[in-house]
Amino acid sequence: MGKIAIGFDIGGTNLRAALIREEGHILERRSVLSEADKGIEFVVKNLARLIQQTIKGGGIAGVGIGIPGIIDSSKGILTQAPNICNVNNYPLRDMLIEKIGQSVPVFIENDANCAAIGEWWIGAGKDAKSLIILTLGTGVGGGIILDGVLWNGADGMAGEIGHITIYPDGAKCNCGNFGCLESYASAVAIRRMVDHGLERNVETIIREKITNRSKERIPEIVAEAAIEGDKFALWVWEEVGKALGIAIADLVNLLNVEMVIIGGGLANAWELFIDRAKKEAKKRGLRAPIKRAKIVKGVLGDDAGILGAGYLVFKEKGII
């Protein structure tokens, strides 16, 4: 015993937890509502309760938490978290330890960084020493592994691949900049492109497919339409692929990594954007490094972050 970690994934809607063995096997899963819209205190309360229930049996090496936002992981501080109310330099680790009321090691890291670690540990990148992950979801997250170690920056803020500029005069991003990767290769970006297309009365079957209830499912709807041959929908995925390809060439020219992994919900539409992404990356990347870099789909799906969070515990405690 003692070689089990709890890995957490903090979503805007749910807190997902898993009991993970040191070789990466998931023993058990739990999930509760996160109540992120009510503020960070609610998230911490729900998180603490779930941890208490889980560690009751004893033998837990520690808790690893992946959370969307900017983290100072050495201090356990949540600097910024766009999807949780009222977060500004919140001392998450200390507050959580206080709430749990028991001595249990807690490690906090950005969720995309956790996904990078997970895929590197036992996923698509398990044979690579250096890789970059791009998680295409509501936004675009990123994580960088160099020589088998997460590079999370001077202050734990590295890997914000979603905010590299692709088109200097492009669409406005939530971060304030214009033309970020996130403005072209995320669910938010797809919604923007669809809204814009519908306003301009483009011919597309997407119009009939969208109901008020399905607004959240727009990327899936655009994927369905593209598979049915809808030209506008196919164009949207080409735009996603093109932006992604430009970003991949930048990353590979800059970091000469062995592998670029694409994960997140949008990766389900893989066939609709990957050819364009690879073509664009090859066109723009320097010959030798772009030829060398494998561009692959993540294999751990939603579990990448949870598993990476678990790995952090094993690593920090010297277990693996």
Add this chain to the structure above:
Amino acid sequence: MGKIAIGFDIGGTNLRAALIREEGHILERRSVLSEADKGIEFVVKNLARLIQQTIKGGGIAGVGIGIPGIIDSSKGILTQAPNICNVNNYPLRDMLIEKIGQSVPVFIENDANCAAIGEWWIGAGKDAKSLIILTLGTGVGGGIILDGVLWNGADGMAGEIGHITIYPDGAKCNCGNFGCLESYASAVAIRRMVDHGLERNVETIIREKITNRSKERIPEIVAEAAIEGDKFALWVWEEVGKALGIAIADLVNLLNVEMVIIGGGLANAWELFIDRAKKEAKKRGLRAPIKRAKIVKGVLGDDAGILGAGYLVFKEKGII
């Protein structure tokens, strides 16, 4: 004795060497023509002769060589070198050792990577643990130091910052891509902008300042004209600054480094582009990491690469 390294900088015109002490003091300098236009064999011959002359007295810990091109430093192979004739996977280290005919350790690294090491060791970045250097010369080179270690990639090809895409539909770069940083913030880029301006008959005093003999000095001429208030010349430096600022924001969002150092010949025109570069970087960078990153001018000038090459010897031999 024995704690002296020879650092080399291989230029298109000259081979420059320095005897360097372990604390970074330069004892002596030498220089010969490189004859790079005649091919790599001539460069190696000249390099070997200079090394033989220098090591005659004995007590040399090793030779470090900074060279513009793509290097596989672990194997000592020069993969590509745009400024030297006939280079294609040339086994530089082995050929050199054969030519020298004596047992002396030889280490080879990309010149901008050497400059990054030099500035980090005893230059502008000596108090930083993570930094990026951009060397603005004929082209744009780059080097990345993370946690006190050069990140030169899975195959020694990392740091090609000059070839990240700034404007996807921008000017064609020598690498084949369009809109690379190098196409907007190098001597080649400035020449292109000036040629284009003169063809379009813009009003500028640059026209009178250029003679056939001064073609190579165009960046200096454009700097002089800008200082004299020439509007076109000022615009050229604004373009340099803007492209640089976009690149700096990308780098800082991605790697969250403590410092970005700008070196190379164009850094002499610092006052003409840096305000625009910083403004653009601040506009596009994520709040916390861009506020944190210091943007500074290199302090070692042309010696950064030579000193970095020397450091490699001390480091690899376990002397420092």
